[in-house]
Amino acid sequence: MxxxxxxxxxxxxxxxxxxxxxxxxxxxxxxxxxxxxxxxxxxxxxxxxxxxxxxxxxxxxxxxxxxxxxxxxxxxxxxxxxxxxxxxxxxxxxxHLENPWWRNVVTWGAESPFARYFDIDWSERLTLPFLGDGFDAELASGAMSLALDPRDGLLALRYHETFYPLHPRSYPLVLADAGPPALADLRAAGAVLHPGDETENLHRLSGVLAVPGNREAITEGLEAISRQPARLRTIHDAQPWQLTNWKTAGRHLTYRRFFEIAGLVGLxxxxxxxxxxxxxxxxxxxxxxxxxxxxxxxxxxxxxxxxxxxxxxxxxxxxxxxxxxKILERNEPFPADWPVQGTTGYEFIGALADVLVDERGQKRLQQAFAALKPPDRQHAYSEERRSAKRQMLTENFAGEVASVARLAKMIADAGGLGLDHAILAEAIRVFIIALPVYRTYTTETVVPEGDRALVHAVRKNAIEAAQKAALRPAVDFVAALLIDDPVPAEAGPRAEFRRRFQQLSGPIMAKAVEDTLFYRENAVIALNEVGGDPGTAAGGVPAFDAFMANRAETMPNGLSASSTHDTKRGEDARARLYTLTEAPDAWIAATRRWSGLNASLRHASGGRSVPEPEVEWLIYQSLAGIWPSGTPDDPAVLRMLGERMRLYATKALREAKRATSWTEPDAEYERMVGDFVDGLMQHDAFLRDFDATLAPFIDAGRVNALSQAMIKLTAPGIPDLYQGSERCDFSLVDPDNRVMLDANGVAIPERPEPADTAFPLYKQWLTATVLAARRKSPLPFSGPYQPLAVSGGDGGALAFLRGTQQAFAIVAVPRLTFGKVMPGTLLLQDTALREMAAALPSRLVGRVVRSVLDGDTFTLGQDLPLSLLFAKSPAALLLSVDQ
Incomplete structure (x- = not known):
């Protein structure tokens, strides 16, 4: 390897x-x-x-x-x-019927050799929630008919362009009064089809259809039957599956799906x-x-x-x-016994936020955003989180909750406990709401000690949050099911409960927090990333140092990501938006000014202003993250930005599930918000104000982005680059972040000047230069992480040491640079660097180091002046020179 x-x-x-x-x-x-x-x-x-x-x-x-x-x-x-x-x-x-395993299951039901490959409850018919309306309504509309599937000649119930195969043993029912010999031939062929031999099945059917005139006669006969709705209903009821409205999947589904996507079935x-x-x-x-x-x-x-x-x-x-x-919540350890190198790196993004966010400004923006929310939603972040999880549990995942509760009741009944289904379902809900992580990892025979302690803590918090004495026995019972050793008679049902419960809690966290709350709580949207916790204050350099020291010991080869196909926005957009926390009052004043400028673009609807103030705030921040300087004079760029923002706004609003949603879209509301976005892109006074206001945020954001890149390339972990992000990534959430990459790549330049207009080239060059250094000298990028204390500059830099006494690397990057960037450059002003220095361990004094980015060499003293490092480069990497 x-x-x-x-x-x-x-x-x-x-x-x-x-x-x-x-x-x-x-x-x-x-x-x-x-x-x-x-x-x-x-x-x-x-x-x-x-x-x-x-x-x-x-x-x-x-x-x-x-x-x-x-x-x-x-x-x-x-x-x-x-x-x-x-x-x-x-x-x-x-x-999907293109999946041969799934197609076989739909055709043969529980008799299929693949019936147990998928996580299906075979105590009832397989639900197929793919109808646009209820079955009876679709039947009455004429959307259904009998037909031969053009793929394989099987009899099928056709719904628009989808052919749902009929169970071959239902062919006699379908063709009960078959008149033409061709239908009788088809009925006879169906009677001898077998679920385990698709090749022979196709041979038999093709033999019937190959007889001259048979296909036409069969088609005519099926059309006649299709004109009898009652008979179609009877045929449908005889299948091992039942077609249902797609909206019913959240209430009743007979298979485990991926999150809320009924089109993906669990293996x-x-x-x-x-x-x-x-x-x-x-x-x-x-x-x-x-x-x-x-x-x-x-x-x-x-x-x-x-x-x-x-x-x-x-x-x-x-x-x-x-x-x-594996999505790790803040301070959640990675399972030490998993035989893998680590995670795909979302927790690394959260650590970067600790470095680049000003905690004081974060709090100020949170206060300003809270003031925009209506009186009935003036809740703390923690309460909004609980509310979003409850919404998912009671609406979108009601069927899964009911299923887990049925398992709990079966076990309770066997033990003689008087707990009814409703109280157990509520206990499961409050327990998952109180669970601070995606899931636990208990099995029939193993309960990790960390999970045992976690379940005890969650049990206590769930009971306190529920504030219902009647719920306590049920919550205690749920906790016991997760961690107590079962008696032999309970082992199987309890293992099933643990499995179902744990496969439910993860999707709830993902859909309630990442795909609901993160589109509602928009004080600082750069913090709303997978695994992030925007309700908690950024921890600053001390939190980052502690995280990295631990990462070097526990997950030195996990991926270090900054953009992925699932991030809410690209890494450079996020780096720019972090800077809003450095000048919160300037940003707040600007949003108020823009709100006044754009008042005529808003709509009055149902006693409210559309977009609502908190949505307008989201639009301004999202636009700020992707805004290129100089935009007001380029109509083509404005049109492109408007199209991207309109699509993003629709997705964000549906994810938030307030005025519109994926299941109940409000087209008129979405149109009004979209019109507001379009209006912004045509409002010259706003555009010029927006562009001028953003200038210092954009300047600081570029430096942030380079600091972020240098940290990723040198800190513990394996640097992971998302396609195109080595130059710049100002994307929004997918599909905006899936732009086709130039198949030839973009040539890596010679060292560009650190000018603002050269940012994409400089970032690409920096990336290539540091990765080349890692390839040539890997030892300095292994081993422990040691923080280096920085004096002066009001905490305006991060510095750390990697490697060993013999081969080491020193990394230094600026932070909190708003208003400190020299115009037209990617460099800091001299005044920002004055008296800023990193304290070095005494063992390094006298050692010679080389700057990877500019080639200069230094003999180290007790302190390392950062003005020396940042004079020609926006970030620094020093490698030890062999003595």
């Missing part, structure tokens, strides 16, 4: 395939990347833009170039000393056979040396993450690099 030093995330599809990726390989080598980190490349639903809706886990998507194309990419990478990491999706597959990879059948190709690719590492998507969705990782590690061996998409 090729040693990992850095990764480059590449999003396949949307124009990017293996041939195009091969063209990028020379560029990635020049950039200093050791591993291309590919988004899912297994065959997915036709037209998929992301690849997480897999239809065949054992086929590389032909549309990307297939297995041969992947092999060529791997060969090209290896020829240049680089490797390949694949993003894999063990938690779910597409609940039971805890079953050894399912694991083997869904990982066959992946394991072969690793064993063949085509793939060097794996990224595990949504690890918390699995029944037993540790058990799964044990199976995977045993299958691929100890060498491959493996990271998991």
């Amino acid at each position: 090729i040693p990992i030093r850095s990764t480059y995330r590449l999003q396949f599809r949307n124009g990017m395939d293996f041939a195009q990726a091969c063209k990028l390989v020379p560029y990635l080598e020049a950039l200093g990347i050791s591993h291309l980190y590919a988004s899912p490349v297994m065959t997915a639903v036709g037209g998929s833009t992301h690849g997480y809706d897999i239809t065949d886990a054992n086929e590389i998507d032909p549309g990307l170039g297939g297995l041969d194309g992947l092999r060529r990419l791997s060969v090209d990478l290896r020829a240049r000393g680089m490797g390949l990491i694949l993003d894999i999706v063990p938690n779910h597959m597409a609940a 039971r990879v805890e079953d050894a056979r399912v694991f083997e059948d869904s990982h066959r190709l992946i394991i072969d690719l690793v064993r063949e040396g085509i793939v060097d590492g794996l990224r595990i998507d949504h690890i918390d969705g699995l029944a037993d993450p540790l058990g799964y990782l044990g199976l995977l590690r045993a299958a691929v061996g100890s060498a491959p690099y493996i990271v998991t998409e």
